[in-house]
Amino acid sequence: MKDKKINVCILGATGSVGQKFIELLSDHPWFKIHEVAASDRSAGKKYKDAVNWIMQSELKKEYGDLIVKKCEANMESKIIFSGLDASVAGEIESDFAQNGYFVISNARNHRFVENVPLMIPEVNPDHLKLLNDQDYTGGIVTNPNCSTIGLVLALKPIADAFGIEAVNVVTMQAVSGGGYPGVPSMDIIDNVIPFIGGEESKMETEPLKILGELNGRKINYADIKISAQCNRVAVIDGHLECVQIKLKKKTTVDEIKKVWNEFKSVPQEMKLPSAPEYPVKYFDEDKYPQPKLHRNQGLGMTASVGRLREDALFDFKFVVLSHNTIRGAAGGTILVAEMMKSYGYFDKVLG
Numbered sequence: 001m002k003d004k005k006i007n008v009c010i011l012g013a014t015g016s017v018g019q020k021f022i023e024l025l026s027d028h029p030w031f032k033i034h035e036v037a038a039s040d041r042s043a044g045k046k047y048k049d050a051v052n053w054i055m056q057s058e059l060k061k062e063y064g065d066l067i068v069k070k071c072e073a074n075m076e077s078k079i080i081f082s083g084l085d086a087s088v089a090g091e092i093e094s095d096f097a098q099n100g101y102f103v104i105s106n107a108r109n110h111r112f113v114e115n116v117p118l119m120i121p122e123v124n125p126d127h128l129k130l131l132n133d134q135d136y137t138g139g140i141v142t143n144p145n146c147s148t149i150g151l152v153l154a155l156k157p158i159a160d161a162f163g164i165e166a167v168n169v170v171t172m173q174a175v176s177g178g179g180y181p182g183v184p185s186m187d188i189i190d191n192v193i194p195f196i197g198g199e200e201s202k203m204e205t206e207p208l209k210i211l212g213e214l215n216g217r218k219i220n221y222a223d224i225k226i227s228a229q230c231n232r233v234a235v236i237d238g239h240l241e242c243v244q245i246k247l248k249k250k251t252t253v254d255e256i257k258k259v260w261n262e263f264k265s266v267p268q269e270m271k272l273p274s275a276p277e278y279p280v281k282y283f284d285e286d287k288y289p290q291p292k293l294h295r296n297q298g299l300g301m302t303a304s305v306g307r308l309r310e311d312a313l314f315d316f317k318f319v320v321l322s323h324n325t326i327r328g329a330a331g332g333t334i335l336v337a338e339m340m341k342s343y344g345y346f347d348k349v350l351g
Helices: 016-025 084-099 125-131 148-161 198-211 253-262 264-269 327-345
Strands: 005-013 031-038 079-082 102-105 139-140 165-171 213-215 218-220 225-232 239-247 280-283 301-309 316-322
Touching: 016 031, 016 301, 031 079, 079 084, 079 225, 079 327, 084 139, 102 327, 125 213, 125 218, 125 253, 125 327, 139 253, 148 165, 148 198, 148 239, 148 253, 148 280, 148 301, 148 316, 148 327, 165 198, 198 225, 264 327, 280 316
Parallel strands: 005 031, 005 079, 079 102, 102 139, 165 225, 280 301
Antiparallel strands: 165 239, 213 218, 239 316, 301 316
């Protein structure tokens, strides 16, 4: 007899991240979309009438016919995926957690609360233990910024094997990362926009918490200097990042490739539904990785790496590509929830 699927609710369901949650959860083996919620202007409408569906897949009738609810903590589902905008997410997510719901959030509001995990499941699974020190009857776990995730997946195996002193990263980020509607088309055609509000500070701080060590009720942040410059480019999906690293131990190009290719972690050991076989995949071809060709590696959950070589200013340099709306948003958040279920964190609210 198969286990019964867990009912979930999606907050901010009409936005671009909310739609990606709908798409990725529509045939999920563990979770069932039971409720959707959005702004007051959408509440009371059928989801299909409230949403401007921009996903490539067809919206299934069973979800299109769901009535959109207000983002209030009176849902039947105890597991909440939040795709809310940061302008409203903080208070709403806290209210849900205080009322016995587990919120797995893609918003930035709670990322730096001391006892809230900032999770990349392959990188810091032990940080989930912070949930035990939250004062909520439920809990909050956060997913990092989309550009942070690809960077940290590439850095983690290197940090473990050789230590990292400093990182310089320049991003070329897809327009889908700006949400929908996002960057006006006439602004991005024939253009690169060398500014994304708040992005550089996120990339310079979030990896330090994620790569930090759990020490009782808090995280000791990693001692790494990070400098980031972020650019919006005319690519639909897939953030490409040019990275330079200074290491604590001497190593070689071949040794770094080896730790990337051998890197696996808890999600792979647990065989979680959304876990890619290879969290990091290295390409030897000079012109790889490319967003158009490689963003869907591992069903959009693999970080593709290439062009590793020695660097005259730092020690090494490389490029990394990750799918910003799958691994970097909804898919990464779902993987966090899968790991929480496997560790039994949902047991106390599901009965």
